[in-house]
Amino acid sequence: MALPESPAQRHRAVAATFSDRVAQTHDWEAPAPVPGWTARDVVGHLVEWFPGFLSAGGVTLPAGPGVADDPVAAWRHHADGVRELIDTRGDEEFTHPFTGTQRLEDAVDRFYTADVFMHTWDLATATGQPHGLDEDFAATMLAGMQPIEEMLRSSGQYGAAVPVPDDAPVVDRLMGFIGRDPAWSAG
Numbered sequence: 084m085a086l087p088e089s090p091a092q093r094h095r096a097v098a099a100t101f102s103d104r105v106a107q108t109h110d111w112e113a114p115a116p117v118p119g120w121t122a123r124d125v126v127g128h129l130v131e132w133f134p135g136f137l138s139a140g141g142v143t144l145p146a147g148p149g150v151a152d153d154p155v156a157a158w159r160h161h162a163d164g165v166r167e168l169i170d171t172r173g174d175e176e177f178t179h180p181f182t183g184t185q186r187l188e189d190a191v192d193r194f195y196t197a198d199v200f201m202h203t204w205d206l207a208t209a210t211g212q213p214h215g216l217d218e219d220f221a222a223t224m225l226a227g228m229q230p231i232e233e234m235l236r237s238s239g240q241y242g243a244a245v246p247v248p249d250d251a252p253v254v255d256r257l258m259g260f261i262g263r264d265p266a267w268s269a270g
Contacts, residue, residue, distance in 0.1 A: 085219040090192035115209035
């Protein structure tokens with residue numbers, strides 16, 4: 084099943100899957116597959132980096148609860164704010180100093196929705212939940228990232244690729260590509 088093609092609808096679907104994982108998390112200190120991170124840190128990353136990305140282009144998200152105090156409330160507030168932003172201003176031009184000019188909803192889609200998608204795996208894996216990631220979207224992301232691997236690795240945002248068999252499920256191949264071990268477990 085493929086995710087919707089509309090950036091706004093795709094964001095809703097990806098954020099809903101992440102929201103489900105957040106709602107089912109009971110141990111916020113559980114180790115995550117990102118070295119040094121916990122389940123709480125996965126949520127914190129998404130809630131904390133994106134407002135700075137937007138503000139570099141002159142867009143502000145409303146501040147909400149802190150992840151340290153209430154990761155569920157922090158995520159809900161943040162996800163609602165992003166959804167509202169896309170719904171009300173998605174067609175506006177957005178200029179970011181490093182990514183150029185594009186529609187706001189396209190910037191959200193390229194840089195944020197994709198990040199939420201990948202970090203859904205991290206949170207699900209940390210907390211023993213199924214990831215529920217769409218295989219078609221994972222394949223599209225992997226195909227789009229492979230040609231720019233050197234640039235991605237040099238950004239410092241991705242770890243070294245983890246070898247994964249060519250016939251592994253596409254989500255495993257995507258996770259291996261971004262530096263996650265698909266066989267990782269906290270135990």
